[in-house]
Amino acid sequence: MFQSNTFKDQVVLVTGGRSGIGFQIAKDMLQLGAKVIICSRKEAPLKEAAEKLSEFGVVDYQACDIRNTEEIQALAAMIKEKHGRLDVLVNNAGGQFPVLAEYLNDKGWNAVINNNLNGTFYMIREMANAFFIPQKQGNIVNIIADMHRGFPGMIHTGAARAGVENITKTLAQEWSDFNIRINCVAPGIIESSGLDTYPQPVQDMFAEAKKAIPLKRFGDVKDISNAVAFLASPLASYITGISLYVDGAQHLNYDKMGMPNVLKSFLNP
Numbered sequence: 001m002f003q004s005n006t007f008k009d010q011v012v013l014v015t016g017g018r019s020g021i022g023f024q025i026a027k028d029m030l031q032l033g034a035k036v037i038i039c040s041r042k043e044a045p046l047k048e049a050a051e052k053l054s055e056f057g058v059v060d061y062q063a064c065d066i067r068n069t070e071e072i073q074a075l076a077a078m079i080k081e082k083h084g085r086l087d088v089l090v091n092n093a094g095g096q097f098p099v100l101a102e103y104l105n106d107k108g109w110n111a112v113i114n115n116n117l118n119g120t121f122y123m124i125r126e127m128a129n130a131f132f133i134p135q136k137q138g139n140i141v142n143i144i145a146d147m148h149r150g151f152p153g154m155i156h157t158g159a160a161r162a163g164v165e166n167i168t169k170t171l172a173q174e175w176s177d178f179n180i181r182i183n184c185v186a187p188g189i190i191e192s193s194g195l196d197t198y199p200q201p202v203q204d205m206f207a208e209a210k211k212a213i214p215l216k217r218f219g220d221v222k223d224i225s226n227a228v229a230f231l232a233s234p235l236a237s238y239i240t241g242i243s244l245y246v247d248g249a250q251h252l253n254y255d256k257m258g259m260p261n262v263l264k265s266f267l268n269p
């Protein structure tokens with residue numbers, strides 16, 4: 001689909017690149033010629049993933065919690081020292097848990113807002129200041145979620161991802177003078193390691209919801225990676241500030257999926 005030199009000599013950072021969607025993005029970027037750096041919180045699985053990815057090209061890694069500015073700055077310093085520049089930042093790290101709003105306490109709300117909204121902003125700001133703004137060139141792709149019509153059962157991540165979508169629209173304008181493009185990819189339900197973190201009733205609900213996805217299937221990690229590669233590539237050179245929904249049209253049919261009622265039947269404190 002893409003030429004094997006699409007990202008030749010480019011340096012790409014994929015947050016959460018040790019697993020699932022992020023791992024596939026890292027692998028595809030390597031196969032398209034990029035040097036790839038992956039980060040996530042835990043050193044051991046990160047190292048293991050980097051070893052697997054090294055089969056496909058030049059890969060580096062460093063543990064970094066996206067909620068911690070000092071750790072992000074240390075990651076930027078490592079990239080500068082070892083690779084000299086950064087061309088593409090893929091903000092993929094994130095997560096949440098299913099809960100009904102009335103049972104969500106401050107700690108749970110803050111955990112998800114900190115991870116998915118604050119962490120993503122800190123990463124964008126630090127990498128822009130370290131690389132994209134001085135280089136007068138940069139490309140950012142943010143993985144968000146299918147929250148187009150609200151996000152019943154996951155209010156915290158709906159709010160956080162909507163925040164990231166709005167950050168994207170703002171920076172597409174503020175940083176256009178620096179030749180920085182910034183876009184979002186909004187996955188529907190994607191068969192990845194991330195889904196294994198959900199309790200069985202939620203996974204059963206996903207299976208039921210599949211019938212109401214217009215394309216009648218879940219997404220694959222490759223579906224998301226293809227969209228990221230497109231937005232980060234010169235093929236998308238006139239595209240900035242958008243959200244690309246990669247969800248089999250789920251976002252147009254959310255109310256017919258019956259999620260709120262199904263969720264209410266088993267989500268409780």
Ligand SMILES: CCCCCCC/C=C/C(=O)SCCNC(=O)CCNC(=O)[C@H](O)C(C)(C)COP(=O)(O)OP(=O)(O)OC[C@H]1O[C@@H](n2cnc3c(N)ncnc32)[C@H](O)[C@@H]1OP(=O)(O)O
Binds near residue numbers: 099105189194
């Ligand atoms: C329902 C609609 C369906 C639409 C389809 C959507 C498909 C989306 C799929 C995906 O996104 S897959 C990727 C998902 N991967 C993950 O979510 C894994 C990572 N998740 C996490 O790391 C956590 O969930 C986190 C909260 C995002 C981050 O955790 P952190 O380490 O910061 O906090 P914790 O100390 O673990 O927890 C803090 C606090 O948060 C509350 N809480 C955490 N987990 C749960 C839970 N499973 N259930 C209820 N509450 C939870 C809780 O208040 C925690 O405090 P304590 O009680 O532990 O003191």
Ligand SMILES: NC(=O)C1=CN([C@@H]2O[C@H](COP(=O)(O)OP(=O)(O)OC[C@H]3O[C@@H](n4cnc5c(N)ncnc54)[C@H](OP(=O)(O)O)[C@@H]3O)[C@@H](O)[C@H]2O)C=CC1
Binds near residue numbers: 095192
């Ligand atoms: N799968 C799906 O259906 C959908 C997924 N998404 C989003 O896509 C992204 C990837 O999901 P997926 O691959 O499925 O799930 P995973 O749980 O496999 O991936 C999440 C990754 O993020 C890393 N991570 C989480 N928090 C942090 C943090 N604070 N700092 C650094 N790294 C962190 C995790 O590593 P570690 O825990 O070691 O830090 C892990 O590698 C997530 O943001 C997810 O919410 C959105 C919609 C649907």
